[in-house]
Each structure stands twice: as structure tokens, then as C-alpha cells.
Amino acid sequence: MSPLGVPTRVTIHHTGFPAGFTSCEPSAIKINLQSILMLHTAPPPEGRGWADIGYHFAVDPAGRIWALRSLAYQGAHVRNHNENNIGVVALGNFDLHDLPDLQFTALRQLLAELRLAFPITDVFGHKHLADNATNCPGAAIVARWPQLSSR
Numbered sequence: 001m002s003p004l005g006v007p008t009r010v011t012i013h014h015t016g017f018p019a020g021f022t023s024c025e026p027s028a029i030k031i032n033l034q035s036i037l038m039l040h041t042a043p044p045p046e047g048r049g050w051a052d053i054g055y056h057f058a059v060d061p062a063g064r065i066w067a068l069r070s071l072a073y074q075g076a077h078v079r080n081h082n083e084n085n086i087g088v089v090a091l092g093n094f095d096l097h098d099l100p101d102l103q104f105t106a107l108r109q110l111l112a113e114l115r116l117a118f119p120i121t122d123v124f125g126h127k128h129l130a131d132n133a134t135n136c137p138g139a140a141i142v143a144r145w146p147q148l149s150s151r
């Protein structure tokens, strides 16, 4: 894996699994995170064959923040834009479900902490860096983007 260096941007994703994900149970969240890890690290064609889960943090529907890939290393979450870019995934499919208030608050809290720790100049949704080729991080997050991404 490549070193991340000094992060200057953050990109928000959703998992976007077809069934969505709304559980607040830690055991269910652990299984959900393990399924993402398997998808990212299993050899192709089953998985992506990456060295680790692609995101640096996950935020669950109960508002818990989970540390994933070490910030020492560049993530694997936006094609051609992973340099100096912290990847945050909101667990759920926000084209199907609303964003729970606890999850929204935790996302804002995480962004505030990252801005304190690093010289972050930009917060993107995945689609903003992908010419809208994806709808990630989902309609319900994009609808709250001004409140989510403002300081």
C-alpha cells in the first residue's frame, strides 16, 4: 500500500448494498464491515484483490465511528483520486433509506475532528469526484450535503 501523506481532502461514500442496511446492533455491523472487507480483499473475480479494506472510517446507523484502514496508508475508494484523500463510508443505502440523525451527527463530528487534525480543504461525495458516474453516497446524503459538509 502507498503512504497517505498529509490528508487534504475527505470523500464520503455509502455502502449502497441492494438490501440497504439499517441495523444498530454491533454484531450486525461487524458482519456488514466484514462483508465489505471480503469484497475488497478477496482475489478477483469474487473481490477486488486489494491489500486491505478501501475506506479509512465507517459510520454506522447508531452513530458509531469505526476505524478501518490505517491513516498511514492511502485508501482505495475513488478511482484516480485516492492521493491525500480520507475515505469515509456511511453504512447503508441512501438511495433507499433516509439518513438517521445519529449517523448524520456522527458524520459531521468525524469531519470536524479530521479538520482539526489535518489541513482538510475539501469534502467531497464520491459522485463529485467521479463526474456523477456513480450516485454514491446516495440521494439522502446528497440532499443534506450543505449541512453535512459545512464547517
Ligand SMILES: [Zn+2]
Pocket: 012, 013, 014, 077, 126, 134, 136, 137
Ligand atoms: Zn463511493
